[in-house]
Amino acid sequence: MEDPRDALDDSYEQQVKLLHEVRGAVAEVATAKKRIELQGEEMGARHRRLGEQATEAMAQGREDLARAALQRRASLEGQVAKLQEQHASLQAQTSQLQERERRLAEQIAAFRVEKETLKATYSASEAQVRANESVAGIGANMNDVGAGLDRARDRVTQMQARAQATGDLLASGALQDLTAAPDADIERQLSELASRADIERQLNALKAEGGEGGRGSGMTVHSPDGWLSIGQAPPTP
Template identity: 65%
Template sequence: MSNTSRIRNILRSKTSRGLDKVEDPRELLDNSYDQMVRLLQQVRQGLAEVATAKKRIELQGQEMGARYTRLGSQAQEAMDQGREDLARTALERRVLLEHQVSTLRTQFDALQRQTAGLQDKERHLAERVSAFRIEKETIKATYSASQAQVRANEALGGIGSQMNDVSDSIDRARDRVAQMRARAAATDELLTSGALRDLTESPDADLERQLAALATDADVESQLRAMKNARVSSPRQGSISPGEEPDAWLSIGQTPGTP
């Protein structure tokens, strides 16, 4: 594979991984879940605000109720003391307070209905968030398992981009090893033939090798002549074995008569 093709595969692999990361369904599910949680928090915040307003109206209504009772008592006391004018004033204020309480009660009933509606929505939304969380985690786990299975199958089948890179690396390594072995064998042959000079050898190493070869040839010829002479003089001796003794190996290479 050429360098251009290799670079193209690497860029394509990175681009594919980038797109997979952007389109990762796990992130989409997490974002959707976060939006639902924020919506649930907003509903609960609104419910708390409505409950606070309702409680404030309830406390104000209790104060008005206490005043309404007190004005009734004051009107009765004024009549008992013959002060009809004071009784009239207390009753007028009491009637005015009745209208205020009626308006306040209307607001309280509206907040009561709004609270009930928000509580119902909060309950259903909380159930949906809980159900979606379970489904989200299930889908994420299934996606992760499937993704791992795909990667394992691609690795086993050798079809993944990473395995392709590994295969290319192995092929290049094998080529380099083969080239190096061929080069080593060629340089050995050149050194042996003398075409290349071994700088670590002595200046007369080539003469020493040739003389050693001649000495070896002479030794072989000498042993052959000895075998022929021994065969002519003693036809029964068909072996040149030094013997079966444990120390017989010490006599290997020794000429007869050598101590």
């Protein structure tokens, strides 16, 4: 999608360029008017000199010279009139161009404020879109993570159940332990029988101890190294 900020900047630059052109035109017209003013000042100075010459010629009795000076001054007045018309026209053009320059400058200033506001709004909206998209992406990733955790939990539960089941099968003898030594099942059963027989022996010893008036059965060891005899068969009387 086209970025409107670029279009706004281009429009602003074009308006600024137009304003520079108008200001250049104002400067050119002002320069032309200045030249006419200088020329008019020269003609005004000559007009005064011709009048003074006519007065001086009459004072000296030279009516012919006075007439010639007055004729030249009359001709000069026609030129000055045309120059005044040009000056008035340039003055009007200068006023119009200055008014256009002022209005254009105000329009450009207002456009600049609007441009910057729109650009800021667009940038903020763009940032919000990126943030929303990032949040949406994070949400999707979290959903994937959650699904992965659920699958992992299911696998762990299944593996625990399988381990328990295989353990039970090994214990019951339904499943053969290929890593066990040969005849290990017979050794295991004999060990269980010996353990039960030892428990029965200890129970009988406790019963006999009670019948003999609380005489010690030798089950409690008080010597410092008595722990070495824990689990060992009692000495034969």
